[in-house]
Amino acid sequence: MGVSIVPTLRVLKPVGMIAGVGFVGLLVGYFANAAFFPGTTPVQPIEFSHTVHAGDYEIPCLYCHTQARRSPSAGVPSVNKCMGCHAIVATDSPLIREVARHYENDEPIPWIKVHDLPDFVHFPHNRHVAAGLECQECHGPVETMDRVTRMAPNEMGQCLTCHKDMEVEHGIDCLTCHK
Amino acid sequence: MSLIDDFLARWHEYRRPGYYEEFDYHWTMTVDLDRCTGCEACVTACQAENNTPIVGEDAIARGRHMQWMRIERYWEGEYPDVKLRAIPMFCQHCDAAPCETVCPVSATYHNQDGLNAQIYNRCIGTRSCAVYCPYEVRYFNYNNHHWDEPLDQQLNPDVSVREKGVMEKCTFCIQRIRQAKDAAKDDGRRRVQDGEVQPACVQTCPTEALVFGDRKDPDSAVSQMLGNERAYTVLEELNTDPSVVYLKKVDADAA
Known part of the structure; x- marks a missing residue:
C-alpha cells in the first residue's frame, strides 16, 4: 500500500538544483546589476541636492x-543660473566653490542625464x-x-496610457511620438 | 462571427472610398512639371533634411541607392532636336496605398492626416512594401551607415537615423508638420495655416514648381493648383489615389 515519493524526488533533484542555482543567480544578478550599472541613479559630478x-x-x-x-x-540650467543665487548664497560651501570654479573657467558642469529618451522619440516638454502636466507625474518626487533617480520607465506603454487617459487628440497615432 | 469575417468586415471599412477624408488634414503636394528644370536642388535638400545616407559607389552599383526624392529623366527626340523631361518622384502618399495592405506588421499605415506613415521601430524588413510600390520610392537599409566627421554634425536631430534592415521613404517632412502643429496649438489655434509647413524640397525649389499644403482648406495654394486643368496623377490607372498631383501641359502638336 502506498506509493513511495522517493523516485519522484530523485527525478526532481536535478531540476530542483537547477532552479536553486538559478534563483541564487537571479538574486546576485539583481543586486550586482544595481552596483555595476547605476544607470537609474547616476552619481553627478557635483552632489546637487534637489531636496534642498x-x-x-x-x-x-x-x-x-x-x-x-x-x-x-527641458534642459539643464547654465552655470550662470547657479551663480545667479550662489554668488551670494552659501559661497563657503566646498560644493559651491566647485561650481564657482566652473563659472570662472567658463566651462559647463558635465551633468549626467538621468531621464534619457531614445533618439527616435519626439517628446516636446513645452507641449506637455x-x-x-506636473513634472512629478513623469519624474517622480x-x-x-x-x-x-529615474522614476519613469521611459517605455512606450507609459506614453500610450497617459495619452489614452487624457484623451489626447490622435494621441495614439504612431507619428505623434515616433520620428 | 469568425475571425476571417471580422477581418474582412474591417478590411472593407478601411478600403471604403473617402475613408481618409474624414480626418483633419489631407496633406497634398503639387509638382508643376512646366516649371521644373530638373536641377535636383530638392534631392539635395531632402538628403540633408532627412539624414539620408550617402551609400557609396559599391552600393549604387548593386542598385542600393538611397534618395527619398529622385528626378527621373526622360529624353525625347533625336539629336540635335532633343528635349529633357524631368519628373521629381517621391512617395506619393497614396490613399489606397498598395504598400500598406502588404505590410505584415503594420509598420506602414495611413494616419489621420492622409500621410503614408513608416514606423522604423516596427519595421522588420520584409521589403514587401517596396515590391508592391508601383512608384519604386521605398528604400531599404542594406547596411548601417556612418557619417564621416564633420558630416555627422549636420544630422537632423528631429529625424531618426535609420539602422540596417528597415525600409524608409519620403515622410512629407513629418518633423516639420509636427512642429507646425505644435506651434499652432501653442498659439491656441486649432488648425495649421496654409504656408506654415514646407517640406525641405518645397522650401528649396528655385522655380517654385513644388507646392505643399492642406487639400481640406479650399483657399490653400495647393487646392488652387488642384483645380488646374493640367493636373494628373502618376499611374492613375492603378487607382492608388496619390496625394501628389503633377501638372503638365500636354500639347498634341508639339510631339
Missing part, C-alpha cells in the same frame, strides 16, 4: 529648468507643460531626492 532646492526652499522646477516651458528639451 526644490524641497526645503520650494524653488519651482521651471525656475531653473525654464526651457521646459518653451522648447522640446502647456497641457498642465524629485523634491525629495538628494540624488535623482
Whole structure:
C-alpha cells in the first residue's frame, strides 16, 4: 500500500538544483546589476541636492529648468543660473566653490542625464507643460531626492496610457511620438 | 462571427472610398512639371533634411541607392532636336496605398492626416512594401551607415537615423508638420495655416514648381493648383489615389 515519493524526488533533484542555482543567480544578478550599472541613479559630478532646492526652499522646477516651458528639451540650467543665487548664497560651501570654479573657467558642469529618451522619440516638454502636466507625474518626487533617480520607465506603454487617459487628440497615432 | 469575417468586415471599412477624408488634414503636394528644370536642388535638400545616407559607389552599383526624392529623366527626340523631361518622384502618399495592405506588421499605415506613415521601430524588413510600390520610392537599409566627421554634425536631430534592415521613404517632412502643429496649438489655434509647413524640397525649389499644403482648406495654394486643368496623377490607372498631383501641359502638336 502506498506509493513511495522517493523516485519522484530523485527525478526532481536535478531540476530542483537547477532552479536553486538559478534563483541564487537571479538574486546576485539583481543586486550586482544595481552596483555595476547605476544607470537609474547616476552619481553627478557635483552632489546637487534637489531636496534642498526644490524641497526645503520650494524653488519651482521651471525656475531653473525654464526651457521646459518653451522648447522640446527641458534642459539643464547654465552655470550662470547657479551663480545667479550662489554668488551670494552659501559661497563657503566646498560644493559651491566647485561650481564657482566652473563659472570662472567658463566651462559647463558635465551633468549626467538621468531621464534619457531614445533618439527616435519626439517628446516636446513645452507641449506637455502647456497641457498642465506636473513634472512629478513623469519624474517622480524629485523634491525629495538628494540624488535623482529615474522614476519613469521611459517605455512606450507609459506614453500610450497617459495619452489614452487624457484623451489626447490622435494621441495614439504612431507619428505623434515616433520620428 | 469568425475571425476571417471580422477581418474582412474591417478590411472593407478601411478600403471604403473617402475613408481618409474624414480626418483633419489631407496633406497634398503639387509638382508643376512646366516649371521644373530638373536641377535636383530638392534631392539635395531632402538628403540633408532627412539624414539620408550617402551609400557609396559599391552600393549604387548593386542598385542600393538611397534618395527619398529622385528626378527621373526622360529624353525625347533625336539629336540635335532633343528635349529633357524631368519628373521629381517621391512617395506619393497614396490613399489606397498598395504598400500598406502588404505590410505584415503594420509598420506602414495611413494616419489621420492622409500621410503614408513608416514606423522604423516596427519595421522588420520584409521589403514587401517596396515590391508592391508601383512608384519604386521605398528604400531599404542594406547596411548601417556612418557619417564621416564633420558630416555627422549636420544630422537632423528631429529625424531618426535609420539602422540596417528597415525600409524608409519620403515622410512629407513629418518633423516639420509636427512642429507646425505644435506651434499652432501653442498659439491656441486649432488648425495649421496654409504656408506654415514646407517640406525641405518645397522650401528649396528655385522655380517654385513644388507646392505643399492642406487639400481640406479650399483657399490653400495647393487646392488652387488642384483645380488646374493640367493636373494628373502618376499611374492613375492603378487607382492608388496619390496625394501628389503633377501638372503638365500636354500639347498634341508639339510631339
